[in-house]
Every structure is written in C-alpha cells, then in structure tokens.
Amino acid sequence: MKSSEQFLSICSFDGDADLSWELQIANDVRDQVLSAMDKSEPPDNLTPKNHTNGYEALVPKDASDPWLLPIHLSNPQLITANSKELGCEDADPKCPEWAAEGECTSNAVWMMANCRKSCHSCQGGDKAWKLRTHIQANYHNSTDNVARIVRVESVRINNVEIDEKKQNVKVFGRMVLSWNDTNIAWDKNQWGLSWLNFYWIQIWTPQIVQLNGASTSNPGQVSSKVLAANYTGQVYLWADFSFSTPFKFQYEDYPNDMQKVCFKFDDKRLLAVHFTVSDGVKNKEREATTDPFVSGWKIVDVDVNVGSPR
Template sequence: MTFKCQIKTLSILTQQSLTIYLIFSSNILILNADPQLPAQEKENNNKENNSPVQTNCVDSDPKCSLWASQGECQTNAIWMMTNCRQSCQSCQGGDRAWQLRSELTKNYDNSTSTNATRLVSVESVRIQHMEIVSEFRNFRNIFPKKDENKEQARVFGRLVLSWNDSKVSWDRESWGLSWLNFYWVQVWTPQLLQINAPNPSPGQITGKVLAANYTGQVFMWTDFNFVAPFNFEYQDFPKDRQRICYQFDDKRYFAVKFIVSEEVRNRQHESIQDAHVSGWDIEQLDISDSKYTVQILGDWRQNPFDIQTTNCELCIELRRSAVYYFTEMVCPALVSSVLTLSSVLFQLALGQPAMLCFSILCQLMGLQLLNARLPSYTGTVPTICKEKLNSRLVI
C-alpha cells in the first residue's frame, strides 16, 4: 500500500509540473506569435524621437518659477512662454499648438500698407467699476477750490472684440485643433484709443488676450480704463440723472469700422449688474457705432472741416442713489412743519416760543445736512433749495 501511494503522489506531481510547463510555454508562444505590435510601437517611438518639437511641458531653467513670480511672463512674454512653459502656464494645446503658432507666425504678414477698412465687431461689454472725481480750480492761485459742476468720470471694464483674418486659419483635421490662443501679439489687432479723454489723464487700454478659430475669426479680450470730463446738472438734485459718454476709435483713422453685435444690445442689463459706483446707480448702458464714418470714406468733402469721427461710443446713464434722502432731508422738514403748526394751539403760553425756536433749530439742522450733500459750486440752484427757502419764508 505504501508503494502504491508513492506512485500515485509521484504521478500527481508530474501532472502539475506538466501543467505549469504548458502554461509558461503558451504565454511565450502568444508573445512571439504577433511580432507586428512591437514593430508598430518601435516605429511610433522612433517618430516621436525624431519630432522637432519637444513633448515635455517643463521649464528649461530652474529659475523660471522665480522669474514668473516677478511678472516676467508678461514683460518678457516671447522668451518666457517658450522656455518657461510650466511656470507661465503656457502648455495649453500641447506641442501641436506651439507648432501651429510657429507656422502661423512664420507665414504671417502684419503689414498695414493696404487701404482696406477692417470691420471689428463689439461682442461683449462689461462694466466693473466707476469713479467720479471732482476737478479742482485755483482761486487767485492760493486756495484750491473744488468745482463739482465740472467732474471727471472714470470707468473700468472689459471689451471683447472679434474680426475675420484669413491669414490666421488652418485645417482642423490635419492639426487636430479648433482654437488657438496667442500669448503675445503676433497678428493684426485694432489699436484702441479714447478720443474724448482729457490730456492730463488719458484713457488706457491694457491686457490684450487673443484667441483664434480655425476659420480665421480672431477674438480679443481687453481691459479698458476710460475717463471723460462732464458738466453735471444738479437742477433735479437729489433725484438727478446724468449721462456720460466715452468715444473710442483706432489710432489709425478710418482703418477700422466698429459694429455692435445684437447680443450686446440684448444683454445690456448683464453688462452693468456687477458694477459699483459710490453714491450712484447705473441705470443703463448703451454702446453704438456711427454711420458717419462710412459717409466720410465715401465723400469727405461733405464736411471737410470736421473729419473727427465718433466711430464707437459707450454711454452710461447714472441715477443718484438717494438712500438717506428721507431720513436726512424730509424728516427734519416734516418735524419742523409739525412743530410750527402745533405752536398755534399754544397761544399765550410759555411753550409756544420754545416750540418755534425748536422748529427753527430743526430747519437749520436740515439745511446743514442739505449743504453737506450739495456740491460746493453749481451753475444752477437745485429745486430742493428753492423749496427749503420757501418754507423758511413762510415761517
């Protein structure tokens, strides 16, 4: 019995060893059966190694992070975007995007010798902040006096412009890209300029960001800072409304014709919902293009003495925010009126002179509050001042 058990155990071990051997041999045969797959992988690796564009989005210099923190990605964009991709976050699109940028830049002609007028569409406008600063005028060159009838209104916002450029187009199927960002100005862009800004503090156009579609449509995001002098009218104070307009054009006159898209006209409320103006509420924003430019280009002799054009105009309508109008102005006037009328009931009494004196004191306090709200110099007398004067004359 012992000999039979040994033989049976030996046969089981032999079967297991044969099974393991067959498994290993089958795996080796499977790996060697299809030699085309490794050949294709080797071929693809060889192609990647022979590619002229590096496939790694890394910094070529260890100091790139330090330079990027110091703002070199904006001041020295061409070198930084190429050599410090990771620190400047310029890896969008990968190697194909960089190769396409190089191809477009190499074949692009940014000459402005053509006399054709380009059409630039205003796709979006958003107002972020607005400031109203009063001008100062010298009185006998000794004491500066604040002239609040002539003020400067400064507005901060963002514009999105678009235009067609056939030189910035590519085959989407071959390149595999539909959109392409330009990290520095490589193509033609409109050179915006505010034409109604005062000389000491002109408007500024900063922060150009470009993106192009494969069809040749280019978009530009730009931040603007416009300032315009304005004569405020305080006749209806404190319920007055002011309308301030900013005119801008291209530096090259008659080189650009601005048109306003319908989406901007339909979404005027969204353009001003996040804006903040101290003491004012933005009621309406209106941006319009001028048809006069086309007439000038057709026949400038219609008005040869005025070739200044209002190519595009951005107008903002403000309403004074009179939140404390009732508590600061109406309540003192109401209290003084009630005291004056009630003093009639206390004739021949000691309380009547005291009530009249307190009524006059309330009126003086109301006038002081009104004087704090009014500008120090105006060309017209507000209606509320006339009403206050009439109420004092009645007393």
C-alpha cells in the same frame, strides 16, 4: 487732431430720471496713443509689482461654434498646462518667478520662447506650439490699407469712480472683441486643434485708445488678457479697460438728476478699423453692470454705439 470716419463710445447713464431725457456730452476728439512694452531680453532686476494673472480662454477642445466662447469673465480661471507634455518645459528655473511678476505679458517675446510652462503657452501641447510657429512663419501683419471689421461682442462695467469736485468720471470694465483673420486659418483635421491661444504681439490686434480722455498724459488703458482664435480664422480678444473723461455735472433736476457720460475710443491707426456692435450687446444680452461700485449714483443703463465725431 485725429479725424476718423467713426468711433466707438460707451455711454453710462447715471441717476433716477426718465431715460427718454438724455444730456449729450461732447468733448474735443484728441489723438491718444498708448505705449506698449516690447522688450526682447530676459527679465532683469526684478522688483515687486502689483500683478494680476491674465485670464485664459476656457475654450471647449472640439468647439466649432464661436458662441461657445465664455464671454463673461467674472470668475477667471487659468488652464493648467501638463508639464509632461512634449516640449512644454521652462528653460530657466526662474521662469515661475518671472511669470508671477507679469513678464509673460510685458516681455512676451522672450518669455513665450523660454518659459512656456509658466506662461501657460502650452495649450494643446507641442502640437499647438508647432502650429503657432507655422502660422508666424507665414504671417504678414498688414491690412493692405483695408479697414478691418472689429465687432464688440460683450461689455461689462465693473466699477465707476465719480469725482464731482474735480468734474471727472472714470470707468473700469471688460470687453470682448472679435474679427476675422484669414492669415491664421488652419486645417483642424491636419493639426488636430480647433482653438489656439496667442499673445497680442504674434498676430494683428486692435490698438484701442481713448479719444476723449481727461488729459494727454492719462489717455486711458486697455490691457489684452486673452487672445484666442478658432481654425476658421475668427479671433477673440478679452481685454480690461479703464477710461477717464472730464464731465460737467448738471443738478437742475435734483434729486432726480440724470447724467450721461460718454467714453469714446478708436484704433490709434487712422482708418485701420471699422467697429460694429453685436446684437447681443445692442439688446443687452451681452452687456452687464453687475454690482459696480458708484459713489452716490446708480447706473441705470449702458449703451455701446458707433458714431462720427462732431
């Protein structure tokens, strides 16, 4: 059983009752570990997959203020790389097919090196590619036993599935996380770039797992969509998530029942991350539940808190 100093929770309040009355749900904290594909060989024996292209960071070329980053990704777009840029070509004619099958994420090591155009890894052209290579050559993916401070910049709830018969609630959404990594800071005047996109395998990133999942075989999922940094070393991660948790519904106040459901998550590495929540999320400016689909219930509010397991 995992016992960390703190965890992060997203709590959805459902129903029409007075929000001053809350039912706290506390489940046993369980250590869940997500498995990640880390292949080092080219794609082989492709089979059809349900794949949605990842979101590219729509970052102003000369942006110096991190708040210029687009936090809500309701209409994701892809940056189209110019194939005429120096060094921005695919090494294999099958690269577009592999990219469409999702190999840019599942087989990122090989695809980033050989399918640069199809994987949209040419942001900034050859200059950006050389900067990534330079950063990786000198990068040490370690925390020196010091917890990194990771801030929740934005949360969006897209969908909530409620199964009252099975007593289970599942939430789908997107979040933006940020942290500082001085190992990837660079001189923007020397390199001519203010922003740079990375793949999650290239630099340190949080490894989010759910602590109160419905089962050990279904610990929830967090998939990284965009990883971008500015020249100061400030890193931003856009990620989609789905969390599922058992929940005992209470109906004593029908038809004004109000349920409070908590989804707890943490970094799977013990004490590796200390979470904080941005003021924008605390005051709801960067928290959204835009038209989520919830069967028979209405989402009244969502809170993101940092707390200690009980």
